[in-house]
Amino acid sequence: MQLRALTTTVAVFAAATLATAAGTSPAARPAPAPVTQTVQSRTAPPVVVDCLWHPHVRPTNFMLACGDGNSRLASLHWTRWDAASARAEGVNWVNDCKPYCAAGHFHAYRVAVRLDRARPWKKHPQVSHYSRITLTYPAARPEQFGPTVSYPLWD
Structure with a gap:
């Protein structure tokens, strides 16, 4: 003692x-200075949540088909990112799954992307995340898609 x-x-x-x-x-x-938090408050712009549950602001690439990877966005150039919505242009790489997805080929389609419907994120309620994505194809598009398609984003 x-x-x-x-x-x-x-x-x-x-x-x-x-x-x-x-x-x-x-x-x-x-x-000591407080540790910088990676989680942002609701006053900060919303995030988009990826397949691994990581928040991103203005990502360059974004996986749409988390389960099989057969649709992803690439080369995204954002022109808007605020509480109301986010807008970008880029390329949607989509697998044609012909004759089946493992043997299919990826095709690139120019696309306009809109994120909206910001909501509190269930994993971090103090963080707002976009809950819907809308893709608009100005020219060619995958044969099974309409000129504009919307999907809910995971929470």
């Missing part, structure tokens, strides 16, 4: 000596 008290006394003395040498007492030192 005496050894523990002696060790504690030496440690406190050493800390006080170092603090005095630095010009401040331990009590006068400011508290």
